[in-house]
Amino acid sequence: MSKDSLFSKKNMKLLSDPLDDNNPITVQVLGICSALAITVQLKPAVVMALSVLVVLSVANVVVSLMRHMIPSRIRIIVFLVVIAALVILVDQVLKAFVYDVSKELSVFVGLIITNCIICGRLEAFAMANPPGKAFLDGLGNSFGYGIILIVVAFFRELLGSGTLYGYPVLEKLGLYDLGYENNGMMILPPMALVTVGVLIWWQRSRNEKLIENK
Amino acid sequence: MQELANIFIKSIFIDNMVFAYFLGMCSYLAISKTVKTSVGMGAAVIFVLGITIPFNYLLENYVLKEGALVWISNEFINVDLSFLSFIMFIAVIASIVQLVEMVIEKFSPALYSSLGIFLPLIAVNCAILGGSLFMQERDYSSITEATVFGLGSGVGWFLAIVGIAAIREKIRYSNVPPALRGLGITYIITGLMGIAFMSFMGIKL
Numbered sequence: 431m432s433k434d435s436l437f438s439k440k441n442m443k444l445l446s447d448p449l450d451d452n453n454p455i456t457v458q459v460l461g462i463c464s465a466l467a468i469t470v471q472l473k474p475a476v477v478m479a480l481s482v483l484v485v486l487s488v489a490n491v492v493v494s495l496m497r498h499m500i501p502s503r504i505r506i507i508v509f510l511v512v513i514a515a516l517v518i519l520v521d522q523v524l525k526a527f528v529y530d531v532s533k534e535l536s537v538f539v540g541l542i543i544t545n546c547i548i549c550g551r552l553e554a555f556a557m558a559n560p561p562g563k564a565f566l567d568g569l570g571n572s573f574g575y576g577i578i579l580i581v582v583a584f585f586r587e588l589l590g591s592g593t594l595y596g597y598p599v600l601e602k603l604g605l606y607d608l609g610y611e612n613n614g615m616m617i618l619p620p621m622a623l624v625t626v627g628v629l630i631w632w633q634r635s636r637n638e639k640l641i642e643n644k
Numbered sequence: 645m646q647e648l649a650n651i652f653i654k655s656i657f658i659d660n661m662v663f664a665y666f667l668g669m670c671s672y673l674a675i676s677k678t679v680k681t682s683v684g685m686g687a688a689v690i691f692v693l694g695i696t697i698p699f700n701y702l703l704e705n706y707v708l709k710e711g712a713l714v715w716i717s718n719e720f721i722n723v724d725l726s727f728l729s730f731i732m733f734i735a736v737i738a739s740i741v742q743l744v745e746m747v748i749e750k751f752s753p754a755l756y757s758s759l760g761i762f763l764p765l766i767a768v769n770c771a772i773l774g775g776s777l778f779m780q781e782r783d784y785s786s787i788t789e790a791t792v793f794g795l796g797s798g799v800g801w802f803l804a805i806v807g808i809a810a811i812r813e814k815i816r817y818s819n820v821p822p823a824l825r826g827l828g829i830t831y832i833i834t835g836l837m838g839i840a841f842m843s844f845m846g847i848k849l
């Protein structure tokens with residue numbers, strides 16, 4: 431594959447499709463577990479999105495390079511080994527540089543291994559495409575995943591604790607003096623589901639071809 | 645005994661895998677269209693959690709933890725292999741699932757035809773790996789406790805998926821706004837079920 435074709439229109443579509451039309455969370459229904467659990471605040475959500483970005487794009491390239499060597503019967507185990515090795519690296523880096531966030535993410539860093547986005551993309555894309563395309567697909571899907579994470583975390587942190595990235599926005603605006611109270615419900619797990627549900631509702635009423643038939 | 649009962653109840657209701665930690669959501673959403681298949685999937689999850697957690701408990705306590713290798717020789721007292729736990733746990737899970745599948749296929753074709761298709765899916769279900777990682781984090785004191793925790797988490801997951809499947813079967817006859825149909829409404833219902841389950845949170849065990 432020549433260099434310029436890497437940025438051709440078709441390849442750019444690989445990057446942009448997962449952001450909306452083929453979003454991993456709201457359309458492909460992949461990788462939901464971690465998306466919901468760590469969106470109480472923006473900071474862990476951003477860290478998680480970056481970790482998934484690294485793991486997914488590297489795993490996509492690695493599997494794509496090995497795609498002719500992997501016997502299809504044991505491919506799942508091969509995927510898991512590749513992903514687990516990458517996740518261990520990410521976990522060690524997080525522990526070394528942002529220890530408090532890594533404590534907050536607790537088991538969810540490990541759960542990137544079983545994050546179905548990664549297995550799903552490896553199975554559906556990397557096994558059948560050359561490394562360059564696989565890399566773009568990895569980037570695109572992790573951006574799509576990251577966007578949802580960040581939007582959900584934005585609303586939950588703003589409405590639930592009145593801060594953004596730890597900065598007390600509402601307090602600075604003086605809303606509390608007017609009698610405003612934080613909605614403690616937003617911090618609790620069930621509201622993450624409702625937030626994503628509403629997000630899907632909004633996306634589908636804007637983009638009607640995504641509407642499911644019964 | 646009472647301690648075990650507490651762990652069991654706690655892992656079913658208070659620390660419910662689906663409603664409190666969102667584990668296993670992918671298969672939870674994908675397979676909950678009918679009650680029948682969701683019962684099969686739920687049973688398979690109980691089964692696999694009940695087997696993999698004690699295995700991983702032994703692995704954690706006799707191989708991975710700091711000083712766990714002391715039973716071989718005292719030289720290993722400072723060896724800490726816990727950074728390997730992700731890869732070891734997932735390897736154990738994947739191989740046990742594979743093994744269980746073969747054993748069931750050989751000895752009980754009836755069970756195999758009802759559980760069989762779900763077993764391979766389970767290797768990548770985050771509830772299973774999550775169970776092992778929580779077991780590691782919470783440091784259960786004996787293998788019995790860990791097993792009871794595993795079974796309890798499985799039962800909690802089973803309850804959640806059968807509940808949502810029953811609701812989804814009914815909701816097919818209601819007039820849901822088009823854009824909310826399918827996935828959207830399932831999320832919102834799960835949220836409402838989660839709020840119901842939160843009423844257990846005040847219970848101190």
